[in-house]
Amino acid sequence: MSTLLVTGANRGIGLELVRQYASDNQRVIACCRNPDDAAELTALAQVHEVTIQPLDVANFEAIDALVKAWDHGPIDILINNAGIFGPKVQAENDWRQSFGHMDYDVWAEVLRTNLMAPLKMAEAFAALVAASEHKKIVTISSAVSSIAETETGIYAYRTSKSAVNMAMATLANELRGQGIAVGLFCPGWVKTRMGGEGASVTPRQSIAGLRQRIEELNADQSPRLIRYNGDVIPW
Numbered sequence: 513m514s515t516l517l518v519t520g521a522n523r524g525i526g527l528e529l530v531r532q533y534a535s536d537n538q539r540v541i542a543c544c545r546n547p548d549d550a551a552e553l554t555a556l557a558q559v560h561e562v563t564i565q566p567l568d569v570a571n572f573e574a575i576d577a578l579v580k581a582w583d584h585g586p587i588d589i590l591i592n593n594a595g596i597f598g599p600k601v602q603a604e605n606d607w608r609q610s611f612g613h614m615d616y617d618v619w620a621e622v623l624r625t626n627l628m629a630p631l632k633m634a635e636a637f638a639a640l641v642a643a644s645e646h647k648k649i650v651t652i653s654s655a656v657s658s659i660a661e662t663e664t665g666i667y668a669y670r671t672s673k674s675a676v677n678m679a680m681a682t683l684a685n686e687l688r689g690q691g692i693a694v695g696l697f698c699p700g701w702v703k704t705r706m707g708g709e710g711a712s713v714t715p716r717q718s719i720a721g722l723r724q725r726i727e728e729l730n731a732d733q734s735p736r737l738i739r740y741n742g743d744v745i746p747w
């Protein structure tokens with residue numbers, strides 16, 4: 513049985529990751545900001561080996577405190593899933609990540625959550641991952657990070673994902689010597705609160721693919737951004 517840690521586990525892609533891994537008899541430490549407001553996760557924890565752990569990934573002192581008090585043993589797969597999109601023009605008519613209207617405090621918050629927190633989690637938990645059997649650190653990025661395929665707008669979100677790609681690609685090279693594989697994956701356009709109802713992929717389909725990609729991930733690969741279906745996305 514493997515042990516996984518998933519951030520942002522109370523809804524969307526994170527919840528489905530917990531559901532599928534736990535249903536497959538894996539042990540999951542499911543981190544979320546508000547366990548009292550996580551009914552679906554609580555229901556999963558009642559029937560599977562799921563431990564719910566309060567964690568706001570933007571609170572780095574809380575990450576340090578969590579690792580200091582850790583009593584769940586080695587972590588086979590650390591999954592940095594928690595993320596925020598920031599203001600949405602289309603759904604909310606909110607232009608704060610559009611050129612000419614940028615809100616730099618919003619940008620800083622998006623960078624802290626989507627870029628810095630995954631590296632902080634990796635720093636905090638690398639030793640526990642290194643002590644495990646499978647030794648994997650995974651970050652959920654996005655195809656909109658791709659400079660090769662850049663369109664317009666969403667400066668905060670787009671740059672946060674491009675930058676986390678660089679951080680994790682660097683980390684992959686750094687941790688290879690310890691046998692730790694570091695992976696970057698795009699889940700597709702998924703029907704979640706972030707992806708919206710018009711998205712093309714269900715969480716179930718996306719996570720079924722992501723689990724295969726995570727299974728295939730190994731420390732010898734060069735860093736790449738891979739879609740849930742196995743396509744390689746140009747940086």
Ligand SMILES: NC(=O)c1ccc[n+]([C@@H]2O[C@H](COP(=O)([O-])OP(=O)(O)OC[C@H]3O[C@@H](n4cnc5c(N)ncnc54)[C@H](OP(=O)(O)O)[C@@H]3O)[C@@H](O)[C@H]2O)c1
Pocket residue numbers: 519520521522523524525526544545546567568569570571592593594595596597625652653654655698699700701702703704705706707708711
């Ligand atoms: N959906 C898509 O189409 C899509 C496409 C590409 C990439 N992604 C990426 O996939 C990941 C999951 O997205 P999703 O679609 O599941 O989004 P979602 O439905 O909006 O869920 C986001 C999750 O992240 C959590 N979160 C946000 N900030 C956090 C923080 N500071 N500390 C802890 N948890 C935090 C949320 O918790 P709360 O409930 O407490 O807010 C929630 O559980 C994100 O990294 C996203 O960028 C999604």
